[in-house]
Every structure is written in structure tokens, then in C-alpha cells.
Amino acid sequence: MSVTTVKVARRHPPRLPGRQLASNAAPTVIALAGGIVLWEVVAQAWNVIFFPPFSAVVVRLVELTLDGKILESLVGSLTNLMIGFTISVVFGVGIGMLMGAYRKVEMALDVYVYAMLTAPSLVFAPIFFAIFGLGRASILGVVIMYAIFFIIINTTAAIRTVPVGLIEMGRSYCATERQLFFKVILPAALPMIFAGLRLGMGRAVKGTINGEMFISAVGLGAVVISAGRRFDAAAVLAVLLVIIIVALVGVKAIQLIDARMTSWLPSTARAAKARRAGDRV
Amino acid sequence: MIEISGLAKTFPARGKDAPVDALKDVNLTINDGEFLTILGPSGCGKTTLLRMIAGLIPWDEGEITIDGRPIVGPGPERAMVFQSFALMPWSTILDNVAFGLELRGVSKAKRHARAAELIDLVGLTGFEGRLPGELSGGMQQRVGLARALAVDPQILLMDEPFGALDEQTRRLLQEELLQIWELSRKTVIFITHSMEEAVLLGDRVALMGPRPGRIVDITDVPLPRPRASAVDAIEGSEEFAKITANLWRQLREMQMFRRHAAEGRHSSSEPAA
Amino acid sequence: MNSAQTRRRPMTGGGLSRPRSSSLRTRILGSAWTYRLLVLVVLGGAWEIAARAAKLLLVPTFSGTIGGVIELIGDPKVWGAFFISNQALVIGFALAVVLGITLGLALARFRQIEGFVDPYLNILLVTPMAALIPILLMSLGIGLASRVFLVVVFAIPVIIINSRAGVRQVDPALIEMATSFGADERQVWRKILLPGALPAIMTGVRLGLGRGVTGMVIIELLMVAVGIGGLILNFQGRFEANLLYGLVILIVMEALVLVSAVRAVERRLAPWASQTVLRD
Numbered sequence: 001m002s003v004t005t006v007k008v009a010r011r012h013p014p015r016l017p018g019r020q021l022a023s024n025a026a027p028t029v030i031a032l033a034g035g036i037v038l039w040e041v042v043a044q045a046w047n048v049i050f051f052p053p054f055s056a057v058v059v060r061l062v063e064l065t066l067d068g069k070i071l072e073s074l075v076g077s078l079t080n081l082m083i084g085f086t087i088s089v090v091f092g093v094g095i096g097m098l099m100g101a102y103r104k105v106e107m108a109l110d111v112y113v114y115a116m117l118t119a120p121s122l123v124f125a126p127i128f129f130a131i132f133g134l135g136r137a138s139i140l141g142v143v144i145m146y147a148i149f150f151i152i153i154n155t156t157a158a159i160r161t162v163p164v165g166l167i168e169m170g171r172s173y174c175a176t177e178r179q180l181f182f183k184v185i186l187p188a189a190l191p192m193i194f195a196g197l198r199l200g201m202g203r204a205v206k207g208t209i210n211g212e213m214f215i216s217a218v219g220l221g222a223v224v225i226s227a228g229r230r231f232d233a234a235a236v237l238a239v240l241l242v243i244i245i246v247a248l249v250g251v252k253a254i255q256l257i258d259a260r261m262t263s264w265l266p267s268t269a270r271a272a273k274a275r276r277a278g279d280r281v
Numbered sequence: 282m283i284e285i286s287g288l289a290k291t292f293p294a295r296g297k298d299a300p301v302d303a304l305k306d307v308n309l310t311i312n313d314g315e316f317l318t319i320l321g322p323s324g325c326g327k328t329t330l331l332r333m334i335a336g337l338i339p340w341d342e343g344e345i346t347i348d349g350r351p352i353v354g355p356g357p358e359r360a361m362v363f364q365s366f367a368l369m370p371w372s373t374i375l376d377n378v379a380f381g382l383e384l385r386g387v388s389k390a391k392r393h394a395r396a397a398e399l400i401d402l403v404g405l406t407g408f409e410g411r412l413p414g415e416l417s418g419g420m421q422q423r424v425g426l427a428r429a430l431a432v433d434p435q436i437l438l439m440d441e442p443f444g445a446l447d448e449q450t451r452r453l454l455q456e457e458l459l460q461i462w463e464l465s466r467k468t469v470i471f472i473t474h475s476m477e478e479a480v481l482l483g484d485r486v487a488l489m490g491p492r493p494g495r496i497v498d499i500t501d502v503p504l505p506r507p508r509a510s511a512v513d514a515i516e517g518s519e520e521f522a523k524i525t526a527n528l529w530r531q532l533r534e535m536q537m538f539r540r541h542a543a544e545g546r547h548s549s550s551e552p553a554a
Numbered sequence: 555m556n557s558a559q560t561r562r563r564p565m566t567g568g569g570l571s572r573p574r575s576s577s578l579r580t581r582i583l584g585s586a587w588t589y590r591l592l593v594l595v596v597l598g599g600a601w602e603i604a605a606r607a608a609k610l611l612l613v614p615t616f617s618g619t620i621g622g623v624i625e626l627i628g629d630p631k632v633w634g635a636f637f638i639s640n641q642a643l644v645i646g647f648a649l650a651v652v653l654g655i656t657l658g659l660a661l662a663r664f665r666q667i668e669g670f671v672d673p674y675l676n677i678l679l680v681t682p683m684a685a686l687i688p689i690l691l692m693s694l695g696i697g698l699a700s701r702v703f704l705v706v707v708f709a710i711p712v713i714i715i716n717s718r719a720g721v722r723q724v725d726p727a728l729i730e731m732a733t734s735f736g737a738d739e740r741q742v743w744r745k746i747l748l749p750g751a752l753p754a755i756m757t758g759v760r761l762g763l764g765r766g767v768t769g770m771v772i773i774e775l776l777m778v779a780v781g782i783g784g785l786i787l788n789f790q791g792r793f794e795a796n797l798l799y800g801l802v803i804l805i806v807m808e809a810l811v812l813v814s815a816v817r818a819v820e821r822r823l824a825p826w827a828s829q830t831v832l833r834d
Contacts, residue, residue, distance in 0.1 A: 027669025035674070050692035108589035118813050119806040120768035122684075122775055126790045126798055130612030169367035172335050173381040173432065174355045183384070187371045202680045209682040213776050221685070228688020228777070240685045247680035264371040264412050 052234040061238035069223065070242060077208055077219035077246070080136065084143025085204040085250075089197060092148040096155025096196075100189070106156060113152050121145040121207065125214040139211040139219070146207025147200040154196025158189035191265050194258035201254050205247040220246075283311040283334065283436065283468070288343035289493075290329065302493030303329050304340070309487060309496055313435075316462060316469045318483035320476060320528065322536060326494025327472045328440055334470060335361050335438050347436070357385070360434035364441040366421045368413040374400065374424055375409040381432035392431075399427035402461065419450035426458070430465075439471040443478070452512075455481060459509035476528045480504075480521060481512065488528060490535050498531060500524060614796035622800030632785065632801070636808070639770055639781030642698060646705025647766045651759055654710045658717025658758070659751075678711045684772050696778045701770065708769030709762035716758025720751030756820040763816050767809045 036054050043053035052060075064070045099106040099113075121142065128141035162185050170184040212221025220239050227235035288307040294300045303326045311317050321327045332338045334345060336355040345352045347359075360381065368377050375396050376383070382392035400409055403423040413421055422442055429437055443451040455478060462469060473479050479486045483502050490497040502524060508515055515521055582588050602616040614622065626632045661671060687704065694700040724747055732746050774783020782805060789798040 028673045031670040031673050034670075048693070050689050104589055107586035108593045110586075111590050112593065115806060115810055118764050118809045120771040120809060122768070122772050123786065123802045123805050125775065126786050127802060130790065130795060130798065131610070163365075163367075165363055165365045165367040166369065168332075168337055169361070169363060170384075171337055172355050172359070172361040172438075173384050174357055175384050179384050183380075184369065187369065190371075205680065206682040206684075210684045210772065210776070213684055213687075224685045224688060225776075228691065231692055233689055233692055236685065236688045240681070243685060244677055244681050247682075248677070251680060262371065264414070 057237045060234035081208045088147035092151030096152040099156040100159025117149045142211030143207040147204040151200040158192030162188040285309040290340040305493035318479040320479040321489030325489040325491040358435040360429035361438040362442045436468045463507040618796040619799040622796035642701035643770045646702040650709035654713025658714040662718045662721035705769045709766035713758040713762040720754025724750035753824040760816040
């Protein structure tokens with residue numbers, strides 16, 4: 001038994017990505033195309049200022065892109081998003097692991113984490129504004145408040161729900177604490193941690209936009225606010241389209257990393273884990 | 282030699298539940314190279330006892346020694362096979378079997394070579410690169426057995442290893458286990474709730490009873506070895522029938538007694554074991 | 555994870571296995587509230603010291619904030635602001651529950667359209683709804699209607715999705731069982747699918763309420779400065795830091811109280827599910 005054959009055999013699970021994509025994509029494309037046509041027709045017929053047709057939104061999007069406004073704001077927003085999300089991941093996963101591993105840490109922190117999870121995160125924006133002023137730090141504060149608690153909760157639950165049988169198995173083979181953590185607990189917890197990261201990414205996008213709307217100085221959120229002040233509905237919707245694409249791409253990126261790192265998981269189990277994680281939202 | 286003396290454990294009262302005497306005054310000696318089966322109804326503490334021998338859970342009173350040394354935790358001379366298989370779903374079969382060796386720091390080439398040997402022994406050659414989720418229950422437990430054997434333990438602890446399998450698979454695995462054991466003659470402690478399994482596999486059958494968990498009786502099984510090649514003949518023999526009938530008589534009395542006891546109380550909740 | 559302690563300890567007489575003595579000391583050490591209070595005291599103390607040292611105009615001390623909370627509770631203006639804000643929440647949340655559950659059940663019933671609806675549900679879930687506020691104001695004005703609409707938009711996706719998922723996850727064997735006893739579709743829905751889906755629906759309602767509160771506050775903070783959000787901005791503008799912080803705490807409290815109330819209803823309506831659906 002050579003190592004190479006093992007590697008080859010490992011790729012075995014019969015997944016047909018191409019075909020699966022096609023069967024999923026067809027209704028999606030039809031649905032989106034249908035939605036766009038409906039939007040165009042209704043908006044043309046209705047002809048009100050707050051509901052511009054799709055074509056007008058696209059035209060506006062092109063204009064905003066050409067004068068560089070979108071790109072500049074997009075870079076600003078993505079910077080806020082990436083920094084805020086990274087900080088949330090590092091501290092969220094760290095705190096979540098401590099809570100999952102040590103009962104006392106969990107007892108000490110759980111009510112606060114749940115409270116922050118339930119609280120409308122944007123109410124903290126005025127506080128960040130008070131401390132950090134108009135700068136980027138205020139927006140990052142909001143992004144972190146949006147994302148980190150989801151990541152903490154899921155990481156805690158992920159560590160807690162590692163099958164007891166596996167941990168006992170590890171111990172019966174004399175695993176040290178370190179080995180137990182890295183070889184058994186962490187891999188077993190990874191799928192659910194990633195479910196939390198996926199939720200956290202969605203939340204981080206919302207935090208970025210809402211924070212930017214509140215601070216109203218940089219990023220796509222600020223563009224939304226200023227377009228709103230000018231009653232430029234087409235510009236608002238154009239930016240919203242960009243935001244939705246950012247959110248979908250961000251979530252998809254996490255899913256791709258997840259699929260790479262936890263390829264052993266059957267897809268049904270992945271869906272179930274994601275659902276369970278969603279319950280805690 | 283494993284010696285268990287005066288072993289007792291009480292699970293503390295939890296909420297409204299009264300404390301449960303999981304084990305009380307358990308005494309047992311297991312000789313080197315012996316295949317001991319422990320038989321008992323569910324909730325009698327047999328799994329608790331095995332997990333103590335494995336060093337996974339503490340107890341209140343008494344002592345367990347292996348060759349005179351008291352147990353203070355899991356040790357390299359013992360390896361366990363789990364009812365739930367306890368395979369790591371993210372690792373290949375090869376890596377699962379090599380797990381115990383990996384923890385001991387054996388080099389990759391060496392442990393993979395050793396694992397491949399064991400995979401061959403349990404008849405899974407060709408499945409090295411698969412993931413546990415792709416295998417049937419019977420195949421998964423073969424992996425569990427191979428993983429335990431890979432670390433070449435002196436003592437094999439088996440916790441109802443075939444309990445989650447269907448009847449045909451179970452019988453096949455019993456034969457294979459006998460074959461493997463009759464070659465290597467390791468000390469085996471095997472938990473089961475099947476009388477036939479206990480008698481077919483064991484040199485002796487320790488019968489446990491519930492509340493408090495204790496050893497009720499120890500029966501010698503004087504059936505000839507090797508048995509692997511003669512399973513049908515053994516199961517058809519008069520001796521086999523006699524021993525099984527005797528065990529059943531005792532088990533039935535235990536259950537009847539329990540039922541009467543339960544009628545007096547509200548519920549008969551099982552201890553967490 | 556706590557195996558390290560057991561590992562090197564002799565296997566007998568371990569603290570794990572002894573019946574717990576119920577002395578005051580062990581009770582205090584075993585209680586979660588001890589640790590929670592400890593965190594509060596440590597963080598509150600750190601805050602107090604830092605704030606006193608920093609002396610920033612917009613960072614109140616911990617004690618000042620507590621004082622602010624007390625002051626706010628006694629202030630009728632605050633109650634008025636909560637009343638105004640919560641009008642939007644009550645109407646919007648009621649609409650979201652009715653519409654959301656109906657839509658969710660309909661989606662579960664008509665599986666054929668699933669592929670066409672899913673992309674929109676996915677988009678709905680990730681879209682920062684707050685970006686729609688300018689459009690709302692253009693169409694519905696800055697009155698109650700806009701705020702109600704935003705609460706609905708915030709609350710409804712999670713209610714739809716959970717209601718649909720709730721019906722989907724009902725054990726098919728139960729449906730077969732009912733059908734084998736001659737149940738028609740109506741009866742299957744009434745007797746099997748709805749009770750089976752109830753826990754998930756209630757979870758959706760609870761999550762929806764949390765989001766509804768968020769929507770209620772967000773529109774006031776971002777564009778319509780009335781109610782609680784308006785009050786926050788007011789305090790911020792007047793540099794009344796302790797009142798600003800105190801009001802944030804009150805809003806968090808309101809969200810917690812409302813969500814706990816739904817959780818209590820949830821436990822009553824579906825007591826069998828409290829363990830399986832959620833961990834908390």
C-alpha cells in the first residue's frame with residue numbers, strides 16, 4: 001500500500017460538481033431573470049420616483065462605476081469588512097473555544113454573549129462614535145459587534161457537541177491533552193465552527209454597511225446615505241446590488257474554504273449542521 | 282493478570298434522582314491470555330466496569346491492578362473497541378487504524394505499514410483510502426478492531442463491539458474475532474448482552490446483576506478451542522445449550538425481581554452508564 | 555477536555571465521583587451566577603478605573619452609567635420614546651408573524667417552486683436591509699408606515715425560512731403513519747405537520763422578534779430620528795454620555811425581555827422540543 005494510491009483513493013466520493021451546479025443553477029437563473037423582467041415591467045408601468053426600473057439602476061451603476069465612486073467606496077468597505085471580520089474570527093473562535101473547553105468560562109460569559117446576540121448591534125454605534133470619532137475604528141467596532149457573537153456561540157457549541165465517544169476513544173489511546181485537542185476535538189468541531197464563520201460573514205457585511213451608514217463618511221454605506229438624501233433611488237439600488245454581490249461572494253468564499261477543510265463531511269450532514277447553527281441566530 | 286477487588290462506585294444524586302449504586306463490591310480476576318465475557322442486562326454497570334478498567338472514569342472504592350500495578354488512567358498495554366465504533370469521520374481508514382501509533386509518535390511510514398498489516402488481517406485491503414462514512418457498520422467495526430490491535434496491546438477491552446450490528450454481520454465478526462484471537466491469545470474482556478455471544482467467545486462468563494451493579498456468578502465455558510472453525514458445531518452442542526440455559530435462568534430471575542421492585546417505585550430509570 | 559486533571563490523579567476518591575456535598579462553599583463555586591457576577595464586577599471595575607483615568611467627554615464611568623440608567627427609568631420622556639418606537643415593533647412584528655408563517659407553510663407545501671424562491675430567500679438573508687431605508691422614506695414618508703415596513707422586512711425572512719424548515723423536518727414516517735390510518739391532506743397538516751413544525755416555527759418567531767427590534771432601532775438611528783433612536787442621537791449630540799450609555803443598556807434589556815418572553819411561550823407551546831431545537 002503506497003501513499004500515492006491512498007491519495008488517489010481519497011478522492012473517491014462520487015461527487016459530480018459540474019452536473020450538480022447545472023441542476024441547481026437552472027431554476028436560479030430562471031428565477032433571477034424572471035424577477036428582473038418583472039421588476040422592469042412593473043417599474044416602467046408604475047413610474048414612481050422610489051421604484052426605478054432595472055435598466056435605470058444598471059445605467060446608474062455604470063455611471064457610478066465610471067466616475068470611480070463605486071470602486072473607491074467598495075475598496076473602503078471591503079477593507080472595513082476584512083479587518084473587522086478577521087478580528088472577529090480570531091477573538092470569536094478563541095473565546096468560543098475557551099467557553100467550549102472550560103465549563104467555568106462558559107458559565108461566566110454565556111449570559112453576556114447571548115445578551116449581545118439578542119441586542120440590536122447598531123445601538124452600540126453611537127458609543128463607538130463617542131470613543132473613536134469619525135474614523136475607521138468606529139466602523140470596525142460595529143462590524144465586530146455584528147459578527148463576533150455568532151462566531152463565539154457556534155464555536156462553543158461546536159466544541160461541546162464533539163461526540164463524547166470520540167474523546168473517550170482518544171483518551172483510551174493515551175492521547176495527551178494537546179493531541180486530543182488537535183487530532184480529535186478540533187477536526188470534529190471544524191464543520192460547525194465554519195457554519196458560525198459563514199453566519200458571521202453575513203453579519204459582518206451587514207455591520208459594515210450599517211456602520212458606514214451611521215458614520216456616513218466612507219464606504220458603500222455612506223454612498224447609500226448620500227444618494228438617499230438626493231432622492232436618487234436608482235443610485236441606492238445600484239449600490240445595494242453591489243452590496244448583495246459582496247455579501248454573496250463573502251459567504252461563498254467561506255463555504256469554499258469550509259468544503260476544502262471538511263471534505264470528509266457528507267453534504268447532508270453539512271446542511272444539517274448549518275441548519276442547527278442557524279437556529280441559534 | 283488483572284485483579285479487581287472491592288470496586289464500588291456511586292453516581293451522585295442529580296436533581297430529583299436518587300444516587301445510583303453503579304457498582305458495589307466487585308471482585309474479579311482475569312488471567313493472562315484469557316477471554317472473559319461479561320454478560321448482564323442493560324443498566325447493570327458492565328460498561329461502567331469496563332471503562333474503569335480502561336482508566337476512563339474514576340471510582341469510589343477498591344482497586345484495579347494490572348500485573349500488580351494499580352491503574353491510574355489509560356495505558357499503552359490496553360486498547361479498547363467501542364460499541365459506537367468511535368471512528369474519526371475525517372480520517373481515512375488507514376489513518377484511523379494508525380491513530381494509536383500516531384499518538385505514540387511512530388513515524389508515518391512505519392505506522393502506515395503496520396496499519397496496512399492490520400487492515401489486511403481484518404479483510405479490508407483496498408479500503409485504506411476510504412472514509413469511515415463510506416463503509417458499512419460491520420466494516421467500520423473491523424476498522425475499530427484493527428485500530429486496537431495495531432498498538433499491539435496486552436489487553437483488549439471490547440464494549441459490546443457487535444451490539445450495533447445486524448445478526449449476520451455479527452456472526453461473521455464473531456468468527457473473525459475468534460480466528461484472530463486464537464492466533465494471538467491476548468487477554469480480552471468482552472462486554473455483551475447476548476448469552477450466545479458470551480458463551481461462544483468466552484473462556485469464562487461473568488454474569489452481572491443490576492442495582493447495585495455486581496458480579497452475580499462466574500461460569501466456566503469448557504468448550505474446546507479453537508472454536509473459530511467449528512462455530513456451528515459448538516452452537517449445536519449439548520454443552521452450549523446447557524450453559525446458555527443456565528445463564529438464561531439466572532438472567533430471567535434477575536429481570537423478574539427487577540420488575541417486582543419497579544412496581545413498588547415510580548420509575549426505574551437507567552443509570553447514565 | 556477535563557481529562558488532564560483526572561489523568562494523573564489516583565483513580566479512587568476523585569472529586570468527580572464523590573456525591574457532592576451541598577455546603578454553601580461548593581454551592582457558590584458551582585453556581586453559574588457566581589462567575590457571571592465576577593465578570594461583571596471585574597469588567598465594571600476596569601471600566602470605572604479606565605474612565606476615571608481617561609476623563610473623556612463621551613466616556614462615562616461605570617457608576618455614572620448605572621446612575622444614568624436609574625435616571626432614565628424615572629423619566630417620562632424615555633417612556634414616551636419607548637412607546638413611540640414600540641408601536642412600529644408591535645404592528646410590524648404582528649404582520650411579520652402572520653405573513654411569514656403563512657408564506658413559510660405555503661413554500662413547504664408547494665415544493666415545485668422551491669428552486670425559484672430559494673435564490674431570493676438567500677439574497678433576503680444576506681442583504682443589509684438598512685440600505686433600503688432611503689427608498690422607504692421616499693415611498694412611505696418618515697411616518698409610522700416606514701418604520702412598520704422596516705420591522706416587517708427585518709423580521710420576516712427568518713420566520714419564513716424556519717416555518718418552511720419546520721414542516722420539512724417532520725419525520726416522514728409520521729406522515730406515512732397518518733396516511734395509513736386514512737388521514738387526508740388536511741388532517742395530515744392539522745395533526746402531524748403543524749404540531750411537528752411548531753417548535754421550529756416558534757424559534758423563527760423568536761429570532762424574528764430579535765430582528766424586529768433591530769429594525770425598529772436601526773431606522774431611528776439612521777434616518778428617522780424619533781423614538782428611542784432619536785433619543786440616543788439627542789444624548790450623543792448633547793454629550794450626555796452617561797444617559798447615552800444608559801439608554802443603550804435599556805434597549806438591550808428590552809430586547810432580552812421580549813425574546814425571553816417568546817422563549818417562555820415557546821416552552822409552553824412546545825415543551826417537548828425545548829431540548830432538541832436549541833441548546834440554551
